[in-house]
Structures are given as C-alpha cells and as structure tokens.
Amino acid sequence: MKPFAYDRPASPADAVAALAGGSAQARYLGGGTNLVDLMKLGVETPDLLVDVSRLSRDTIAPTPDGGLLIGAGVSNTELAADPAVRRRYPVLARAILSGASGQLRNQATIAGNLLQRTRCSYFQDVSKPCNKRRPGSGCPARAGHHRELAILGHSTACVATHPSDMAVAMTALDARVRLLGPRGERTIPLSELYRLPGDQPDRETRLEPGELITAVELPPLPAAASSEYRKVRDRASFAFALVSVAAVLEIADGRVRESRIALGGVAPVPWRASRAERALRGAPANEQSFARAAAAELDLARPLPDNAFKVTLAGNLLVQTLLELSLA
C-alpha cells in the first residue's frame, strides 16, 4: 500500500474543505471495506484519506413529508435493523441483509455501499488492461471471463456490473441523495447519481470533484409496505448477485395499480425496469402479465456468450417475485 496522509474532520463541511485541499488522488474514507481492499490491490492509491466514517452515523429520522432521512455514515447493519425500514420498506431491509456478511455490514456505511466499485476481476487486477481503471487500455472481459458481468446497459468499452444490493432497492424506491461539495449542497435522484459506461467507463457517477454524499432520502411510499428483494447467487449466502430483483407491487381490484422494479447484478448501474413497470400498469395481476412485463424489459438485453443464462434467470426471478407479492 502506498503511504497516505490521514485527516478526520469534525463536520461534512470541514471534510469537503479537507478533500479540496488534496490532490485528485485524495479520497473520502467511510467504513473502508471496499476502499481499503482496493488500496491493498493497488487499484486505488490515495495520497490523502479524509475520514468521514464518524459523521452522520446515527441519523435515521422521519422527513417532514413522511419519508425517511438516512445519514451517510449509518452502518448497513443499523439501517437494515431499523424498525421503520423493516415495516415500511421491507425491500430495502432484505436487500441490505442479502449483501456481504455480518462483519462487513457492521463496518460498511450507506454512502460507501452506494459508491462501492465493481468486482469485475479485470478491474481488480492491476496487471490486466481495464478501460475503467486505465482508460483506453482495453477490456479483456468480453473475450475472457464475463459470466458474472452485464447483460443490460453495457458498452463496447466496459461490461462491468454494479455490485450493490442496497442500491437496487433504493433505486426501486426512488431514493434521493444529498450531496455537499465545494460549490454547495444539492439533492439528486439516486438514478441520476450513476451513469452508464458508454465510452468513458472510468466515469461511474455524476458526482462533481470533491462532492460528498451526506444523506439518503426515501420518499413516503405506502405501497412499499408490499415489497420484496430476491437474489440468486452461486452460494446461499455471502456472495454477489448473479441476478437480483427489488419490487414494490400495489394491486387494486385484481389489477396492478403501481409497480416499482429494479434489477441487480445485470447492469453497470442498479437497473430500473421502466419498461416492465409500464407493461404492468393496469394489467391483471397474474403470471401472464408478469411474464409479459419481464419480456418487455429483457428484450433490451445484449448478453455475452457466458452470461446469456442471466436473461432467463432475470425473467424467471422477476415473475416469481411479482407472483409472491401478488399472493401475499
């Protein structure tokens, strides 16, 4: 690991100022479960770590509009265990509990979870080319190992997937992220935080240089009380998703009144399944409608030779999840 300076500012504003005083290599440190690992691997070589892990670590509070405000430094464990989250947004609690291990969830923060990097094996191996890590160096994944990688939203330059479970549930819930940067505060939809790789896979988010996530807001969504997160992986626990589904389903008189669906493990960003949602609107709440919705979304899929199974898997998992919710 390369030597680095360490600073632990007392407030988010001080943290933003401290990072702005560093080089382009300076990084915010949350729980460190991903960043410290990437530093050991040589993927990240910060010359300054600005420790924000003790800032806004206790905030889970109602918002004036009836939603929920979550401090960026809250641990994954605490958010999943929060009674309001478990009752009102079960999809989020289950998604968090499906990720990583008990130890990692205790350590990892909410903002760190959102900003964790892909686990594509080429990205994590500095001896290999990777357009995300070294722009223009190439992508060996297309012709190499890509079984776990993207079927949606990828580009010639990059087929990596976003690894988070939590972000998939938050995307389905239309979460918003509060940001503080050298140019002030702003709040953006989580879906706008992430960007598709295109020909610049090194640019993963729309964060301005030095911007810090200070909180996540969940809207008041009564329909989210009927929601679920399902995940398929290579082993029963402590593994990243091959495919996951976050779904909110509201049914009235046998028809779908509202649905919110996001897919994980299949794209460079948490994938909002807008086509599936449109196909479901007003449709009878039955298996045929769910299958049509899944097909509408996965029609967009462009799998690689070794991950074509994900198209079938995602379709089946989506139908099963919606069926489960419709029968609950």
Place this chain on the structure above:
Amino acid sequence: MRGLRRLPLPLLRPPAHVELSLRINDEDHALLVDTRLTLLDLLRETLGLTGAKKGCDHGQCGACTILVNGHRINSCLALAVAHDGDVLVTVEGLADHGELDPLQSAFVDRDALQCGYCTPGQLCSAAGMLATEADRPSFVTGDLSGPPGPLDDDEIRERMSGNICRCGAYVNIVRAIADVAG
C-alpha cells in the same frame, strides 16, 4: 559529466504516522502508527496478539474477525488510524481470568474445529452476533417486521456466513453456537 542526464528523484511518498489510543482486551494502549496499518497487522505484528488470523486479507474469510465497540468486524479491512478511542476485544480477551467463555467451552464440547485456523474468527464472530444481532432479523428471517425468534440452524448458518472453514467443521460449529444461543 557532460552527456549524462540527471535522473529524476523517485516519486516516493514518505510514510505518515498518527497517534492513536486503543483499549484492547481491557488494556489501554498509546500508539504511534503508520496510517497504512490495519487493525489486524497492528494486533499481530506490533502487539503480538496473534489470535486473530490473516486468512485472505480481503474481507472474504472472516479469520481476522474481532469485536470493535462490541460489534464484529473484519480487522483486515480496518485501518488502525480510523479507530482512535475504540474498544477492541480479540479471541485472547474472550476468556475471563482463565475461565473459558461459554462459546469457547461449547466449541470444545462439540469438537467444532479441525485445524483451528478459522476458530478465533468463528468465536469472535459468534460472540458479536449473539451479543448485538440476535434480536434482529437476518436475510432468512421470514417476517422482517418483528423479532426473529429463537435462532434455528438456518439462522445461525446465515448469520455466520462471513466465516469460512476450509476443513468444513460447519456442522459442529452450528451445534456449538446453538448450545449457547439456547
């Protein structure tokens, strides 16, 4: 010396050191540490507490699990500088004046190990899980809105999935933890 080009100085950053105080197994430590040091390396290499093990060193095996402020974490991914003022318990601190912790006794009674390399991590992980997480749901809990109820084997397996045992002593590890979970 004409014709010889002056070589640029290598762009080496000097190591940075930070003062740190930690309470480890009921003992206070004032330390000056390289910012790069993880809690695991601090415990093992600086303080001679070799109970926590370095398995993968990437947060994937759980052999390095310790308790920080009562919560289990992977010490291999924790930078020591970020833990100033924290209270640590390692496997060396589980026993009380030579009296084994109930989990340690249960691991002996149930023969819950083979080579023993993962055992310190399994013990600290189970201790943290039972002390701070047993009343909260896990991924396999059916209804997330209430408490999970008594921990059955499926719950214990899910909650202990961050600790890998390459000998495959899982069956007896689950029994040992179930003995203590009651």
